[in-house]
Amino acid sequence: MKTYFVDSFTNEKFKGNPAAVCLPESALDTETMQSIATEIGFSETAFIRQLNGNTYSIRFFSPKTEIPLCGHATLASSKIVFKTTSFDTIKFINYNNVELLIEKEGDKIKMQFPVYETEETTVPQKMLDALGISEITAKRYSPNNQIILIEIESARELADLKPDFTALLNSHSGISGVLVTAVSDHENFDFEYRYFWPWAGTDEDPVTGGVQTFLTKYWAVKLNKTKLNAYQSSARTGTMRTELLQDKVCILGEAVIILEGDFIL
Incomplete structure (x- = not known):
């Protein structure tokens, strides 16, 4: 099975968020795909298969479970399709029939x-303690993503967070993750964020695109602007541009291919 490793939301190797992209020649069962994702160990592994023309099925797996939507693995998959075909646009369809439209832009x-x-939601004190947060500005919940959003005042505090992941995992149940965000103190960015998800994936996702399904609108309303520059202040760091278009969000990013090989099934 042709397999690629791609660093997403960066133009530098070993930055951004690594994803695996697998191109099985025939359909794989869910158990096999989960085993492959667990073996690779990245926060996300994508499996894509051509349906017809530029339309592909796509499924995402963390080392623990299947994920409905993933931004950085979609970006990685797009990078591979554009590299190996002459398409300028792609349509991915996930397992619950959400269509993701992709195009080149330079x-x-x-x-x-x-x-x-x-x-609106409540945040347990145990979660705040585990994250190392003393004061919060706002708190929200995304039912579609099962993610808690916590806004804090300082981007520096955000970058310095060192969560106790065992305590964090035990502080809540029934969620996929918790996203902490703040207004950026960098001149070229509007907001910053970090995403912790020991419930469904790894301790921290280095650069997360899927959260823009709700995070872009949150900041667009708060900052009264529809075009935003986002910075993820994880150890690997990553950047992206987003734009709110009524019921859609456009996410613009770069990716770097770092490995190409065959997975032996």
């Missing part, structure tokens, strides 16, 4: 994702 790749609403 050296970058533009992805169109759905927009999801957030609602």
Whole structure:
């Protein structure tokens, strides 16, 4: 099975978020795909198969479970399709029939994702303690993603967070992850964020595109602008541009291929 490793949301090797992209010649069962994702160990492994023309099925697996949507693995998959075909546009269809429209834009790749609403929520004190957060500015919940959003005042505090992941995992149940965000203190960025998801994947996702399904709208409303520059202040760091278009969010990013080989099934 042809397999690629791709660093997403970066133009530098060993930065951004690594994803595996697998191109099985025939359909694989869910158990096999999960075993492959667990073996590779990246926060996400994508499996893509050509349906017809520039339309592909896509499925995403963390080392623990299948994920409905993933931004960086979609970007990685797009990078591979554009590299190996003459297409300028792609349509990915995930397992619950959400269509993801992709196109080239210069050296970058533009992805169109759905927009999801957030609602008021409560955050357990145990979660705040595990994250190392003393004060919060706002808290929301994305039911579609099962992710808690916590806004704090300082981007420096965000970058310095050192969560206790065992305590974090035990602080809540029934969620996929918790996203912490703040207004950026960098001149070229609007907001910053980090994403922790020991419930469904790895401790921390280095650069997360899928959360823009709700995070872009959150900041677009708060900052009264539809075009935003985002910075993920994880150890590997990563950047992307986003744009809110009514019920869609466009995510613009770059990716670097670092490995090409065959997975022996």
